[in-house]
Amino acid sequence: MNCSRLLLALTLLSSPLGGSLVTAAELSPQVQQAVDRGLKFILGKVSGASPGQDTIGAYAALKAGAKPDHPAIAKVTQKVTAAVQGTRYQPRNTSHNYTTGVDLMFLEAVDAKKYKTEIEAIARHLLSTQLRLGAWHYLSSSGGNGDTSQTQYALLGLWAAKRAGSKIPLHVWDRAATWHIVTQCRDGSFAYHPNPNGNNNGGTLALTVNGISSLIICRMQLYPNAGEIGSGRGGTPAGQENQEDKADSKKFGFLEQVDIDEAESEREKEAEPDGPVRTSLARIDAAIERALSWVNRAYLSPRPPEWPMYYIYGLERMAAFANIETIAGRNWYDDGTNTLLRLQRKDGGWPGQSSDPATTGFGLLFLTRATAKLLGRKVITPQSVGSGLLIGGRGLPDNLGRAEIEDGKVKQQKVVGPLDELLAELEKLDTANVASAQAAVVDQIKIGNKEDLVGQTEKLIKLADDPRPEVRRTAIWAIGQTADMGLARLLIEALDDENLDILVETQAALRTLSRLPRGQNLPNSPWNNLAADATKAERTESLKNWKQRLRDRWRRWYIRTRPYDQRSDLFLEVRSKD
Numbered sequence: 001m002n003c004s005r006l007l008l009a010l011t012l013l014s015s016p017l018g019g020s021l022v023t024a025a026e027l028s029p030q031v032q033q034a035v036d037r038g039l040k041f042i043l044g045k046v047s048g049a050s051p052g053q054d055t056i057g058a059y060a061a062l063k064a065g066a067k068p069d070h071p072a073i074a075k076v077t078q079k080v081t082a083a084v085q086g087t088r089y090q091p092r093n094t095s096h097n098y099t100t101g102v103d104l105m106f107l108e109a110v111d112a113k114k115y116k117t118e119i120e121a122i123a124r125h126l127l128s129t130q131l132r133l134g135a136w137h138y139l140s141s142s143g144g145n146g147d148t149s150q151t152q153y154a155l156l157g158l159w160a161a162k163r164a165g166s167k168i169p170l171h172v173w174d175r176a177a178t179w180h181i182v183t184q185c186r187d188g189s190f191a192y193h194p195n196p197n198g199n200n201n202g203g204t205l206a207l208t209v210n211g212i213s214s215l216i217i218c219r220m221q222l223y224p225n226a227g228e229i230g231s232g233r234g235g236t237p238a239g240q241e242n243q244e245d246k247a248d249s250k251k252f253g254f255l256e257q258v259d260i261d262e263a264e265s266e267r268e269k270e271a272e273p274d275g276p277v278r279t280s281l282a283r284i285d286a287a288i289e290r291a292l293s294w295v296n297r298a299y300l301s302p303r304p305p306e307w308p309m310y311y312i313y314g315l316e317r318m319a320a321f322a323n324i325e326t327i328a329g330r331n332w333y334d335d336g337t338n339t340l341l342r343l344q345r346k347d348g349g350w351p352g353q354s355s356d357p358a359t360t361g362f363g364l365l366f367l368t369r370a371t372a373k374l375l376g377r378k379v380i381t382p383q384s385v386g387s388g389l390l391i392g393g394r395g396l397p398d399n400l401g402r403a404e405i406e407d408g409k410v411k412q413q414k415v416v417g418p419l420d421e422l423l424a425e426l427e428k429l430d431t432a433n434v435a436s437a438q439a440a441v442v443d444q445i446k447i448g449n450k451e452d453l454v455g456q457t458e459k460l461i462k463l464a465d466d467p468r469p470e471v472r473r474t475a476i477w478a479i480g481q482t483a484d485m486g487l488a489r490l491l492i493e494a495l496d497d498e499n500l501d502i503l504v505e506t507q508a509a510l511r512t513l514s515r516l517p518r519g520q521n522l523p524n525s526p527w528n529n530l531a532a533d534a535t536k537a538e539r540t541e542s543l544k545n546w547k548q549r550l551r552d553r554w555r556r557w558y559i560r561t562r563p564y565d566q567r568s569d570l571f572l573e574v575r576s577k578d
Helices: 001-011 027-050 051-061 070-080 097-111 114-129 148-163 172-184 205-222 260-266 281-298 308-322 330-341 358-365 370-375 417-426 431-447 457-461 470-478 485-496 499-516 536-561
Strands: 402-406 409-414
Touching: 001 097, 001 457, 001 499, 027 051, 027 070, 027 330, 027 358, 051 070, 051 370, 070 097, 097 114, 097 148, 114 148, 114 370, 148 470, 172 205, 172 281, 205 281, 205 409, 260 470, 281 308, 308 330, 308 370, 308 536, 330 358, 330 402, 417 499, 470 485, 470 499, 485 499, 485 536, 499 536
Parallel strands: none
Antiparallel strands: 402 409
8 A cells, every 4th residue: 555645544543541452463483582582681781771771671671571570670660760759850861851751651651550640740841841842852941943853752751641641731732743744844754853944854764753653642632533644534623522623724734834933922822721722633634644655755765764773663653653564565564573583683682873771672662563552453463574475465374383274274283394304395295285384494494493404405496496386485485594695696587487476575585685674675566656557568567677677686786796606607697777
């Protein structure tokens, strides 16, 4: 689904605490193993981390299954509550509203009822540091025109405080929403320290996914009964549900410039803190749509996002709020999980610019889909991680070592055995029985020891030329896991296959083998830029061009990186240019 239009199909929950919640699906064994290792790492580090870094790490640990009474979590709780004296909160880090926001998130997750007094005190402090224009900045009391990053954690903290029972005035969300809309870049993205007078350029992926989340949080508070984004339904502001919605759609139209000074002057005249909501639902929705459209275009950008671990948690949060599973035709959770599984260190942590507990915490929050669970989203955990095997939604169970086909449907059953025997079984089975052996091969490689692939090269090469597409696809996936650069040529040759599933799998395998998560920066599907009503001829031409570009770019890459013993051949003459 095109991201610029998928907003029309998303539904937001007005209260994540009301009604029966549907929690996220269970994690696959491999992802659960990564989560367990990351959790163990955090619990060993978090109590000694700096303010803010400790609470985001401990918050992630709670979301990953740690108990509030665990000694490491209890120490962090003690540090946060000690900062509250009576009804006053003394910021643990005076230069960061970030710390204040995550302190609120953490305490609410520990025990919202028990720490209600502390939560209210911290929330009051955070409310006092909101800037006149509606944002928050690094300085806890003044300075700056607003910081998109600091603002997102302030809003996350206040949202947590509201869930805990604290009263947050509507004008707080209202001003924050207007600030985001006015400072949004011309192309729809969000920047780090935007100009409050508008006309901003050059946003980033990390800040844009977070800006989207912040706008949706404000939308939830200001228009709790609103329907789908862009639908215009339920557009009555909070507190005015029984009054006629007098919003002037022309005045607050998407394209009209807003006079911030005039808007602020009007707000200051309001006698009640919960006065009329000034930011229309239409303007909020338009800003969200523009930002998501930008993310859709930039998602496969050759420029990797700065602060990747910070970005990856922001991506999970944005996707949960927007209730989307794909971006630019790709499964964002697969992409992020592939990266995290590849980068996780032996000690269980993840590398990054921030301190280890916070960086690793971002990884855990992504893998556990913490925001989706908080919102009660019903999500489908990918069946196999690290390949194109799940692109087509094949319906295999989470544990790919337990599958068989019965009456045309996947049924759980344990299939085990040494890898060489499983490959031999895959080779001799007829097409109807391939799925169970395929699943077992994938499971053995992913959950077992990849060194088992050593010595299986000849068999994998033979299977990659099998007449059955599913057998070829499985062999190609396995070749991508070998780390044998000498097999890259075989994968590039597989890009001539006529089966689209094979092409998708081959591109994923080349990305894994080359350790280039973005590959050659081409879409995962030839249909990404096609209209839904494209003709057969247009689809055929798009597929032809996509295949040609894939072959040419990977051939160029292979010319530069191929092993020395393969540099005498003429295999990789590029037949066309992009």
